[in-house]
Amino acid sequence: MRRRLLAYRAIEFLPTHLPDGPGPGEECLLLVHIRKVVGQVQYRICTDCTQGVITAVVIDEHFHSTGLGTRALSHLRSRHPELTWRSTLHQRTTRDLLRRMRIPTVFSATPCSRAHG
Numbered sequence: 001m002r003r004r005l006l007a008y009r010a011i012e013f014l015p016t017h018l019p020d021g022p023g024p025g026e027e028c029l030l031l032v033h034i035r036k037v038v039g040q041v042q043y044r045i046c047t048d049c050t051q052g053v054i055t056a057v058v059i060d061e062h063f064h065s066t067g068l069g070t071r072a073l074s075h076l077r078s079r080h081p082e083l084t085w086r087s088t089l090h091q092r093t094t095r096d097l098l099r100r101m102r103i104p105t106v107f108s109a110t111p112c113s114r115a116h117g
């Protein structure tokens with residue numbers, strides 16, 4: 001219970017752009033606890049097509065089962081309410097999180113054809 005309260009009270013969400021990311025529109029949401037990054041959500045967006053693709057969700061083991069993943073994805077959705085979200089993640093732990101959040105899985109990390117160029 002204490003870890004869950006910590007995940008809801010003491011975590012800051014810091015959005016950042018990945019300048020050397022693997023593709024255009026690559027963004028990252030850092031999860032920070034007392035000046036230490038305890039997780040991140042990497043994603044790509046295309047504002048023209050209003051689509052976003054989650055390409056990575058990483059959370060420190062200490063914060064597993066605290067609801068931090070759900071909170072991070074909810075924050076991402078509220079930050080970009082106009083986007084339709086999908087994911088390329090297939091690991092069991094992230095697959096369960098994405099199913100709970102009703103985010104479908106796709107096979108391409110590119111949100112749309114415009115993101116290629």
